[in-house]
Amino acid sequence: MKTILTQKRWLLLLLPLLSHMAFAQKFPDIASKTAGLKKYDGFYTFYWDEAAGKVWLEIDKFNQDFLYINSLPGGLGSNDIGLDRGQLGGQRLVYFEKVGPKVMLVQPNLDYRAITENKNEKRAVDESFAKSILWGFKAEATDGNKVLVDATDFLLRDAHDVTGSIKRSRQGTYKMDASRSALYLPRTKNFPKNTEFEATLTFTGGDDAGNFVREVAPDVQALTLRQHHSFVQLPDAQYKPRVADPRAGYFGLSYFDYATPVDEPINKTFIARHRLQKKNPNAKISEAVKPIIYYVDNGAPEPIRSALLDGARWWNQAFEAAGYKDAFQVEILPDSADPMDIRYNMIQWVHRSTRGWSYGATVQDPRTGEIIKGHVSLGSLRVRQDYLIAEGLLAPYGNNKTGNKAMMDMAIARIRQLSAHELGHTLGIMHNYAANNNASVMDYPHPQVKLDRAGNIDLSQAYGTGIGEWDKVAVAYGYQDFGNRTDEKKALDQILEDGRKRGLAFISDRDARAAGGAHPTAHLWDNGSNATDELLHVLKVRKEALKKFSEDNIKTGAAMSTLEDVLVPIYNYHRYQTEAAAKLVGGVNYTYAVRGDKQVVTEVVPKKDQQQALDALLQTISPDVLMLPEKIINLIPPRAPGLRNNRELFSKRTGVTFDPLAAAEASADFTFSFLLHPERASRLVELGARGNNLSLHEVTEQLMDQTFKANRKSGMEGQLQFLTEQLYVTHLMGLTQNANASYQARAVANASLQAIKSFASREERRTRNAAYKAHLAFILARIENPEDIKPAKQIDLPPGAPIGSSETMGCE
Template identity: 55%
Template sequence: MKRISILLFILVYCAICNAQFSNKYSTFKKFDGLFSFFYDDSTDKIYLEVTDLEKEFLYVSSLSSGVGSNDIGLDRGQLGKTRVVYFKKAGNKLLLIQPNLKYRALTNNALEKQSVEQAFAKSILGGFKIEEEANGKYLIDITSLFMQDTHGVANKLKNTAQGNYSLDASKSAFNLERTKAFPKNIEFDVFLTFKGTAKGRYISSVAPTSGLVTVAQHHSFVELPDNKFKKRSYHPRSGSFMFSYYDYATPIEQDIHKRFITRHRLQKKNPNAAISEAVEPIVYYLDNGTPEPVRTALLEGGRWWNQAFEAIGYKNAFQLKILPADADPMDVRYNVIQWVHRSTRGWSYGASVTDPRTGEIIKGHVSLGSLRIRQDFLIAQALTNKPFAKSDDNNNKMLELALARIRQLSAHEIGHTLGFAHNFAASTNNRASVMDYPHPQFKLKGKNIDFSGAYAEGIGEWDKYTVAYSYSDFKEDKNEDEELKKIIQKAQKEGYRFISDRDARASGGAHAYAHLWDNGGNATEELNKVLKIRAVGISNFSIDNIKEGQPNSVLEDVFAPLYFFHRYQTEAVTKLIGGLDYNYTVKGDQQLTVKAVSKKEQQEALQSLLQTVNAEQIAIPKNKLSLFPPRALGYGSTRESFNGKTGISFDALSAAETAADMTLSFLLHPQRASRLVQQKSLDSKQIGLHDVLDQLINNTFKKSYKDTYLDEAQQNINFRVLYYIKNLAASKSVHPKVNAIANFKLQELKDRFLDRNKPYALEVVNRIEHFQKHPELFKPIVSPKIPDGSPIGMECMTN
């Protein structure tokens, strides 16, 4: 009897111990993984089981299905924020807390750590009532965390002027097909519907009902990596992205701001071997919905990176495969390349989920815009001499060019997710990096344009240095900092430079040798070549640049990228004017710190640029204008088309004005004008703003043509010159000397035309006098918008 009582007691005790939560949850669908959770389909709620309080994990949010507009910027596969979080009990709630990892105290002194933690704010991301508690386990209704606009969709729609939207909970629900549990991560997917009144054309063009916009937001809870990852020091010439924080336990004589690079975890199986496989290779997966021949091109281009890993002694360390059919691209276990569709051409980008504690890249996520390849095909179509004269199937040459570009695109965006930044100086050094923006490099063969070698193939020599810096293994008897320094020094000795985004932009950037989408070691010489190629392309252009049965008006869209073919090399050349040559130097590296571009180079650049505001060079030849009739019904103009002021007819004068405006907006940028004033003050022999304006006026206002079409085109260009001089005269963000010189030139122009009794001269005088009397009323006068060029390439994002 006693034995029976003991047995009954044990059974009852075990039943109590094993009891989890009340029976009402037994009817819910259960998911077991990193956390266990229940789904109640009668209420569309998620109940999360929390066992380990104050144990940190990663919370990653993203957008699993998007809006489909590049201008709005809400794409399928877009990563959101990555946060370290933990649950903490407070009364009858569990709080989801995000600690502040920007400010730390890396010390064994607990009180010192606590003082820093208490000094800076935390963020509580949610508070959830404890529904039940059993044996140290807590059950909470976590639905509210997921049924909110975590990705900021409503704000994005508002900020892009598409209307005021708010979340409509009645039209939102969990997507169980993409809600899953795994041992090291759990995934939640939610359909969210936003209700509002559409005001912008972007949302109206992509949403079937513009007042109801439904997207899917994704949420991942992920186990944090172990503490064996070793951070690597950042160097401004490493070519890597920087990850940083402030360590308040740092000795006073050292820098409190700690800088490291972001990178994947990679180790050799045999550290002492010259060539070894990786303990765990870096494996990327290509979207299985990518069509051929794009799929093969993306695989080929992406796999170039293995060349760089082989150069540092790894075998098959980087791999690229097709995403398994049963895998979710938003699952953080997969590095993914997604083929993203939008209604318009847009940026491709590489994003990463990184451990906020260490900078370790946990997931690389590439988004490639699917319309990019069609634009590259169109560029090739425009540059090919009569491609469809004999057959509409003559596509191979154009397709090969487009696929060559896509291989580059794949390598470039994967590079961002491996931890690498843009290197816009690489194009001046034999196309040394896939992390530059590549512009096709053509050659002339008689009256034809040669496409061979338009894009480089394979990984660049600079890219091998970035991989070496980020991923090299060093033997235990070697000092890592010294070995990294040797890599930097070797790259410098072999002439490889690294200059990234901020310094390369045409407006604010001033670096003479770092540009977007340029080619060649000498930007000026390359512009002259590009203008010759453009001229040959325009001369060859004919009805045979479109296929049989296509409306003639489609020719305009094929012609646009050819007409503006010089735009990016023009940007590069403008940066030589008032430009600087400099490096990201550190003390003791014996590099050039900074110097002005020589007067000779600036003068040559200016002379080349002046061609692009010359009607004889830039105006569309009259014998080509009959190719561009008003648009056929059903084939209206798009953002890729020319814009004008003549209604439905093709506006050739506005085309020339728009092309010239592009040059002038860069050349007479207020920051460049101020740099020219400073440059002249430091070296009286250098060119200054006064010199630039003199030469510009001599080559615009002082030119005239017997041909009335060319003369009218030049006058349109001249009014753009006048506008930009007035802009410098009125600007409040320039050195006063800029205002003075610009005002002086306006007076000179006024005096020049004052006694001429012709409509053009009178209008010049009228505009100057009005400005002089009421400079406070000066407003931008916008030229017809240039057809979309950017985004022609890529953009990076990191998390």
């Protein structure tokens, strides 16, 4: 019996060896299979077969994690579709697994883990959640533990989902054409720690191609782009993750750790950041062991290139404040370097056919949150939109002048700030919309335009310079390297507490972007510490710009119809400050407080401040603000031949001719959409019931006074009154039917409609003005028969965001 058991034991030991021998005998050796092929040594060695157009990948590391990244170095050029040059795509931790003649590329599930030495606990979690096999390769040759596979089909596939992006944007149905696709050898390279492949892919179809595709493609039947694949060695285990804090303003990494004791949170969160260490953590000032270096796209022209360098280098001010010397550096990308190479943190200059967002993305170690590569993409048309705004503000082309230096200065100042902003995202830092007065480059800045004593527009301080005080707090939290004897948790809390004492607040996207948002200081594209005061100031600037608006706003020889391009951002100049002021109405101040940090948790905006905001907002729907001077209307003819109508212009109800009433309609509708937003309306009901706060009933009464009960005007001003009254009814009717609004908010809206009905009935009987009578009769018909008489199709404002341009990652 003992002899039999021994024989079985030997047989079990021999089986893997016999299996390996059989496997090796079945396939040729790698050397003979790759004889005569061009060899690329590196992280994963590969071979190029010129005759067959194939890439043979030599796999010598099995069950060893690495990072697989796909990206888009050659884009489509349409912001609306979003397939931009330099766009990072999926990034996954993967490993190769050999099963007989097959080699699988496996992505484990890192969202669910067991951080423990207990193998059984780890196995239980691993078996509870699915993993993904991304690709299956067939072994073609072997050499010991090495396996050679044909990677061509893996590389020549739509890894970036170009076809899906086009389809989701309703721009056509495409499929990849293998006959017009091939490896792109100039960007297929190998390095000790990363292996890089690139492919030229052609997508065919296009019978149903949309306008966005038609604008950018030389032939809509064949779209040719390039996709990149990177295999990257993961960092060593010396990086120390830093626990996230909701007050610190960082993107991060989160996962469920099922080895966590029951009395502790199972969801673990850590911030995303680059690895940075001081040579001497105990010194007040120290050089870094390895500095963070970013590279500016050498394809950016001057003076843009210098502006990108200057703005990006602002961040060194924050690292210096944290005790580093020369720890953050920015250089021009050498001609010999590849911007898609994982080793280069990039600031890339991206061209599109239309203006659009810039963004800062990162490649992270999914195990720890360590940032391996920062990748900024800046839209090149942004600077032109700032220049357009300056043209509208200054009317600079009078007396045969060719321009005004202040316009270019303003545009370049914005590019500096934008470079710093997007780079901040690639350091791991989130937007901060509660950081007015240049407290953070991570806010969205509107140009700060001043009026001098003579009433002239001054752009000299349109955008801030240098890093903000909040940014220094954020960098200190994320990158401070503490001495060995320091209690890190206590030190990090102290950094945030010191910032709070200096009045530095943090509120990010979710709270600032909501149309029904409540935070009184967290806004996009606003200025000033008081949203109401700034709205009144912005209206004065707008009034001055419109007063001076003339043919001097365009260059001699330009088509007069292009005046509309310049007019749009000036007429709508107050749009973002309107949005900011609206958040004070029914506003609630709050912080991301934690227990014991002594911050304000919540407090209602005082009624006085809410009322002042409402008074300012009511001005924005008054005929005085909505009215365009006759001299401007007469200057703008229909679009000249060769100039396309586009979404950057005012919408029209009058066909080809300029429509000042439609422009006013979009502007007034914008204000109503915030004041009567269902969330704000519901909050006004709730706050009004809790004490001495502004109520929804008070808001609707004042809207009634501003519209129906205002003194009647004639001419265009009278038409603007009709317009705002119809819009008010439209929004009240919408609120009564909105299931997201509270019952009482809908009840107040209904009561307001009944009050309007009574008022309109009386006025219709009294008036002899035919236009006014028709207007009132239509109001009554809409209220009495809402299902029979539908409101006019909504006219929206032309695109505004992103300011200075014609969005995990951060974007602007």
